[in-house]
Amino acid sequence: MKNNKIFKTSDLQKLDKYTIENEPVTSLDLMERAATVFTEKLLIFFPNSHIFNILAGSGNNGGDGYVVARLLHQKGLNVKAFGLHENDCLSPDCAVNRKRFIDMGGCYIEVKNPDNLQPDENSVLVDAIFGAGLNRPVTGFLGDIIHRINCLSHPVVAIDMPSGLMGEDNGENNGAIIKADYTFTFQFPKLAFMFPENVVYVGHWEVLDIRLHPIILREYPAAYYYLTEEVVASRLLIPGKFSHKGTLGNTLLIVGSYSMMGAAMLAAKGAIRSGTGLLSVHVPRKLKEMIHLSVPEALVEVDRNEFCFSGVDNLSRIQAVGIGSGIGTSPVTAEGIRQLLSVWRGKIVLDADALNLLAADSGLLELLPKGAVLTPHPKEFERLAGKSVNDFDRLNKLSTFASLHQVYVVLKGAHTIIATPEGECYFNMTGNPGMAKGGAGDVLTGIIAALLASGHSSLDAAIIGVYAHGWAGDLVAEEQGMRGTRAGDIADKLGWVWKKMETYNMAKQR
Ligand SMILES: NC(=O)C1=CN([C@@H]2O[C@H](COP(=O)(O)OP(=O)(O)OC[C@H]3O[C@@H](n4cnc5c(N)ncnc54)[C@H](OP(=O)(O)O)[C@@H]3O)[C@@H](O)[C@H]2O)[C@@H](O)CC1
Numbered sequence: 001m002k003n004n005k006i007f008k009t010s011d012l013q014k015l016d017k018y019t020i021e022n023e024p025v026t027s028l029d030l031m032e033r034a035a036t037v038f039t040e041k042l043l044i045f046f047p048n049s050h051i052f053n054i055l056a057g058s059g060n061n062g063g064d065g066y067v068v069a070r071l072l073h074q075k076g077l078n079v080k081a082f083g084l085h086e087n088d089c090l091s092p093d094c095a096v097n098r099k100r101f102i103d104m105g106g107c108y109i110e111v112k113n114p115d116n117l118q119p120d121e122n123s124v125l126v127d128a129i130f131g132a133g134l135n136r137p138v139t140g141f142l143g144d145i146i147h148r149i150n151c152l153s154h155p156v157v158a159i160d161m162p163s164g165l166m167g168e169d170n171g172e173n174n175g176a177i178i179k180a181d182y183t184f185t186f187q188f189p190k191l192a193f194m195f196p197e198n199v200v201y202v203g204h205w206e207v208l209d210i211r212l213h214p215i216i217l218r219e220y221p222a223a224y225y226y227l228t229e230e231v232v233a234s235r236l237l238i239p240g241k242f243s244h245k246g247t248l249g250n251t252l253l254i255v256g257s258y259s260m261m262g263a264a265m266l267a268a269k270g271a272i273r274s275g276t277g278l279l280s281v282h283v284p285r286k287l288k289e290m291i292h293l294s295v296p297e298a299l300v301e302v303d304r305n306e307f308c309f310s311g312v313d314n315l316s317r318i319q320a321v322g323i324g325s326g327i328g329t330s331p332v333t334a335e336g337i338r339q340l341l342s343v344w345r346g347k348i349v350l351d352a353d354a355l356n357l358l359a360a361d362s363g364l365l366e367l368l369p370k371g372a373v374l375t376p377h378p379k380e381f382e383r384l385a386g387k388s389v390n391d392f393d394r395l396n397k398l399s400t401f402a403s404l405h406q407v408y409v410v411l412k413g414a415h416t417i418i419a420t421p422e423g424e425c426y427f428n429m430t431g432n433p434g435m436a437k438g439g440a441g442d443v444l445t446g447i448i449a450a451l452l453a454s455g456h457s458s459l460d461a462a463i464i465g466v467y468a469h470g471w472a473g474d475l476v477a478e479e480q481g482m483r484g485t486r487a488g489d490i491a492d493k494l495g496w497v498w499k500k501m502e503t504y505n506m507a508k509q510r
């Protein structure tokens with residue numbers, strides 16, 4: 001299976017060393033390999049007609065920069081390398097590659113004063129000042145250089161990382177950071193790329209496979225993962241030939257209240273498209289007809305209360321519960337949740353108002369069954385776990401919360417995060433801003449509930465559900481644009497996503 005770990009940048013040296021010793025390969029050849037895949041990618045984004053200016057630092061990131069300069073020069077392109085060296089203390093591989101570039105007649109300009117950095121007009125700037133070796137904020141001469149680059153209107157492409165950005169925690173990073181338009185990063189995305197506050201530095205990013213040794217990639221531990229189709233699809237259970245509606249699970253959705261019936265319908269639509277054998281939708285009495293009409297495949301179960309959820313009587317044939325979309329936060333509903341959580345020890349996903357009720361009464365939190373799935377957006381998570389000072393802090397809070405309460409927390413966002421009770425975090429890679437609209441989260445709740453009911457573990461249901469939901473949203477945006485994307489369209493596109501995953505899985509099994 002393709003490796004999908006997000007290692008720490010400080011782990012890189014060990015991965016590097018193992019590869020060098022066991023492939024074996026020299027560090028110079030590994031640098032050549034990395035810079036070659038970078039150059040290929042660069043030329044896809046900026047084909048031959050461009051002028052390239054390379055901004056090279058003194059470490060191995062700078063070394064990569066000199067190799068890129070040489071490769072571009074060998075292709076006959078217009079390239080210039082700016083040496084940004086405070087002293088002449090270069091890493092050995094950087095020094096070798098600077099010499100190789102100069103010896104082959106490459107245009108090299110040593111910059112000792114930030115004002116002397118004059119990139120060519122219309123050039124693409126390649127940022128090779130710092131990469132994974134950054135260990136403190138960038139100030140002084142190189143800080144001034146970075147500020148200067150950020151004021152230019154040239155496109156900037158970063159090698160491995162935008163210079164100045166720490167791989168993980170930037171909470172105390174008050175130094176200068178390159179604002180790249182593109183970052184092509186080696187082997188795995190860096191944790192910092194996942195945080196909204198860093199998008200201004202990272203720009204559009206892609207991972208380049210530089211073939212670090214597969215054994216070390218497999219065996220070296222990581223707490224963070226990113227989701228790829230391969231990893232997600234292989235977790236999806238495929239119904240067997242003799243499956244029937246009794247074996248594919250009965251999902252109970254407890255959703256909607258008098259003023260929020262749309263949420264109930266959207267959750268039901270998400271569930272009915274996600275493989276549950278049976279779907280029961282529990283709604284206030286007044287709203288029965290709406291579900292019958294909008295999701296005719298669902299069984300409708302009515303609450304004693306006409307307007308909101310007040311409790312359930314019979315859970316005997318249910319495999320998973322989804323609760324929260326549009327239920328409101330009235331005291332009657334809070335009591336209904338208390339009653340539910342007092343008796344239900346099975347699979348459950350809680351969203352929206354169910355989370356707000358948990359946040360308002362920590363006693364309810366204690367009643368959660370082990371392995372429950374919670375799907376807050378950042379504001380709901382803040383109500384549950386308190387304010388965070390930055391994205392990295394929020395990630396730590398998320399992990400702590402999941403471990404403390406032994407639950408899976410799906411923190412919704414551009415890279416939705418799934419935190420496990422064991423301290424692992426999975427970052428989603430699908431989805432787009434067009435999905436940031438009311439109702440999209442309700443569809444997700446329905447999907448996860450249906451996956452739970454049809455036999456998936458909490459982790460698999462959360463991972464598959466989040467990925468599929470984002471993928472469906474991407475398909476809608478492709479057809480109708482982000483602006484035109486509606487939550488209901490996401491549910492409608494799910495069938496296509498499941499088909500893709502099923503086909504992938506069946507091909508693997510052959
Ligand atoms: N590993 C791999 O698989 C491969 C990695 N490759 C490439 O290597 C890159 C990592 O290279 P790297 O380790 O030499 O570090 P890099 O980022 O160039 O920094 C250089 C030095 O700067 C220093 N320094 C730190 N912060 C500073 C600051 N604020 N202001 C001033 N100085 C500061 C610090 O040294 P110090 O001063 O602490 O002694 C640090 O060592 C990686 O991103 C990728 O591009 C590929 O070539 C091949 C495969």
Ligand SMILES: [K+]
Nearest residue numbers: 127130159161
């Ligand atoms: K860089």
